[in-house]
Structure formats: structure tokens, C-alpha cells
Amino acid sequence: MRGAELYERVINAPGLMDLVGAFGVGVALIVLAAMLLALGRFRTFARCIGVAGTMIIMLTLFVIHEQTVEEKAGQYVTVTRYRFPDPTRFQVRVALLGLPAAAAIVMVWELGAVRKRLRSSVPDHMREGRKLLLHGLVDGALAEYNKAVAIAPYLGEARLQRGYAREAKGETELALEDFNAAIENDPQLVLAHLHRGRILTEKGELDAAMNDYDKVMALRPNDPECYLNRGVCLARRGQIDEAITDFQRVLKLTNHTDYAEPARYYLQQLGGADPLPPPRPAPLATSNGTVALPGRTPATPEAQS
Structure with a gap:
């Protein structure tokens, strides 16, 4: 045939x-x-x-x-x-040409609707992530933030929050990547600069850390947390007088124990007096619970006792 x-x-x-x-x-x-x-x-x-x-x-x-x-x-x-008949066949030809175009339009519309619906779910993921992180459920919080970032990778706040979770989990390099992305998407995110500055200080990249602290100071000039962390960075750079000024500034701005106690502790070390018991937590502490400062020998836990 x-x-x-x-x-x-x-x-x-x-x-x-x-x-x-x-x-x-x-x-x-x-x-x-x-x-x-x-x-x-x-x-x-x-x-x-x-x-x-x-x-x-x-x-x-x-x-x-x-x-x-x-x-x-x-x-x-x-x-x-x-x-x-020919009129029917003409209508069929029109339908054969128009149907794929109509299907494409419907698919594009549906894709847009799906994206819009997913974007509307980002605040829910962010809220749930914050709640889980507050209760110490870091893995669960990270899963929620991963969903938020997958939907809106351009959203600086989502990157920032995921950076918190990764930092809490000890994934410092991944947290740094998120803080970098958060700043790239939203340069005005003060907390992203602050957390990145703290990680860079821990890594010994002190000049880069100072750039972040200067940015925070420009955006929020009376932030005690920034003065505290910048003071540690300055001390590690050997700028002891400037570090003392920053720690004193912390005490003038707040009596909150999270900031005032570490500031007093660092001032005691820089002044050469007997150090106070290190606060818990002590930002940028070394593995033995003390802070290593240029030109100073940190007191050990045994000496403090």
C-alpha cells in the first residue's frame, strides 16, 4: 500500500x-x-x-x-x-492557527498568576521562619527562609533572615554569602552590614569590616551594637584609643546588658584593670571565652576564677 x-x-x-x-x-x-x-x-x-x-x-x-x-x-x-464544505475548513484553519496562540496566552497568564500567588506567600514564610528561629528551631527556620529565597531571590530581607539562620547554625561562609546578596539587593539594609561586619571581623578582614561599620554609622548614627562591634574591630587593628571611645559611647547610649556589659568588660581589658567576668554571650569572643586584643594578653577563665 x-x-x-x-x-x-x-x-x-x-x-x-x-x-x-x-x-x-x-x-x-x-x-x-x-x-x-x-x-x-x-x-x-x-x-x-x-x-x-x-x-x-x-x-x-x-x-x-x-x-x-x-x-x-x-x-x-x-x-x-x-x-x-470550504467555509467549515476555513474556520478549522483559523482555529488551528489560533488555538496554539490562545493556549500560549493562557499558559503565560497562569504562570503570572502562580508567581503572584507565590510572591504573596513570602511574608508567611518569613514570619514562620522568625518564629521558629526565636524558639531555637534553626533547621525549620532555615527551611522556611529557603522557600522565601527560592520565590524571591531579589528580596534583600529574605537573604538577611536566611543569613541569621545560617549564622545561628554555624554556617558562617554561607551566612556571609547571604549578607552579601542582601546588601547587593538592598544597600540600605543596616543589619546586613552589621552582621557582615561582625563576620569579617572574626575572619580578620578588618578593613572590609570597618567599611561596613562606617555604612551603619551613616545610616544609623546612634546604634550601640555598631559601636560595640566597631570597638572590637578597632582594638584588633591596634587603634586602642578609638576603640575605648566607641565602648564609652556604648555606655552613654544604653544600659542594656547585651551591650553595656560587654562594653565595660572590653574597657577593663583595654585599661589594664582586672577584667570583669566575661558576659554571656560575649561578641567576638575567642574559644576560651575571652576577647583577643592587639597588644594585650586576654585573661583566661582560670585567672578570672
């Missing part, structure tokens, strides 16, 4: 009811896909059956356009003509 004959046999095999049934199946699949997408359920499955429904409809229209019938025009003459 020649190819042309096989093609005609296959094309002409479906009857009118078969075509109506196939068209109905395609429409039903598209409607089901639209309902699932609207409900936000089984999205991948919904997209697949939507594409399948569209393909079934297009195949049905193509068959309608191509089907032929044979008629006897005389005793010895057989005429082959298209089964459906």
Missing part, C-alpha cells in the same frame, strides 16, 4: 461521531486542567492534561480539515472531494 493511500485511509477512518467524541474529550481535559490550576492542586498534572486536551482538539480539527469522500460522477468517473 502506497503512502498516500495509507494516509487517506487513516484520515478518513473516524466518523462524525468519533470526531465529536474526540473534540469533547479534548474540551473536558482542558476544563479539568483549568479547574485544577484555579484550585492550586496538582499543577504539573493539570498542565500535562491541558496540553493533552489541546493536542487532541488540534488533531481532531486537522482530521476534519483533511477528510475526503469519493463520489461517482459517472459510470467510469470517480471524484474525490473534501468531506466538509
Whole structure:
């Protein structure tokens, strides 16, 4: 059997009811896909059956356009003509061209709706992450922040919060990457500069840390936490007088124990007096619970006792 004959046999095999049934199946699949997408359920499955429904409809229209019938025009003459009239075939051609375009428009619209819905969920992930981190559930908080960053990688606040979680988990380098990204996306994020400065101080990159502290000072000139951490950075650089000034500034700004006690402790070390018991936690403390300062020998826990 020649190819042309096989093609005609296959094309002409479906009857009118078969075509109506196939068209109905395609429409039903598209409607089901639209309902699932609207409900936000089984999205991948919904997209697949939507594409399948569209393909079934297009195949049905193509068959309608191509089907032929044979008629006897005389005793010895057989005429082959298209089964459906020209106006119908013209409408089919228009549909074959328009249906893919319509499907593409629907998919783009659906993608935009999904993105909008996902973006609206970012505050929920951020809120849940903060709650979990507050209760010490670092892994759970990190999972929530990962979701927020996956949806909105350009959001500086999401990067900042994930940096907190990574820092709390001890993943300093990953936290630094998040603080870098947070600052890149939002240079005005004071806390990102502050936390990055503290990590850079711990790493010994003191000049870079000072740049971050200077940025914080420009944005928030009376921040006791910044003065405290900048004081430690200055002390490590050997700028003892400037460090003392920063620690004294902390005491003028606040009596909050998180800042005042470390400032008094560092002032005692820099002044050469007997140090006070190191506060808990002591920012930028060494592994033995003391702070290493240039030109000073930190008191050991045994000496303090």
C-alpha cells in the first residue's frame, strides 16, 4: 500500500461521531486542567492534561480539515472531494492557527498568576521562619527562609533572615554569602552590614569590616551594637584609643546588658584593670571565652576564677 493511500485511509477512518467524541474529550481535559490550576492542586498534572486536551482538539480539527469522500460522477468517473464544505475548513484553519496562540496566552497568564500567588506567600514564610528561629528551631527556620529565597531571590530581607539562620547554625561562609546578596539587593539594609561586619571581623578582614561599620554609622548614627562591634574591630587593628571611645559611647547610649556589659568588660581589658567576668554571650569572643586584643594578653577563665 502506497503512502498516500495509507494516509487517506487513516484520515478518513473516524466518523462524525468519533470526531465529536474526540473534540469533547479534548474540551473536558482542558476544563479539568483549568479547574485544577484555579484550585492550586496538582499543577504539573493539570498542565500535562491541558496540553493533552489541546493536542487532541488540534488533531481532531486537522482530521476534519483533511477528510475526503469519493463520489461517482459517472459510470467510469470517480471524484474525490473534501468531506466538509470550504467555509467549515476555513474556520478549522483559523482555529488551528489560533488555538496554539490562545493556549500560549493562557499558559503565560497562569504562570503570572502562580508567581503572584507565590510572591504573596513570602511574608508567611518569613514570619514562620522568625518564629521558629526565636524558639531555637534553626533547621525549620532555615527551611522556611529557603522557600522565601527560592520565590524571591531579589528580596534583600529574605537573604538577611536566611543569613541569621545560617549564622545561628554555624554556617558562617554561607551566612556571609547571604549578607552579601542582601546588601547587593538592598544597600540600605543596616543589619546586613552589621552582621557582615561582625563576620569579617572574626575572619580578620578588618578593613572590609570597618567599611561596613562606617555604612551603619551613616545610616544609623546612634546604634550601640555598631559601636560595640566597631570597638572590637578597632582594638584588633591596634587603634586602642578609638576603640575605648566607641565602648564609652556604648555606655552613654544604653544600659542594656547585651551591650553595656560587654562594653565595660572590653574597657577593663583595654585599661589594664582586672577584667570583669566575661558576659554571656560575649561578641567576638575567642574559644576560651575571652576577647583577643592587639597588644594585650586576654585573661583566661582560670585567672578570672
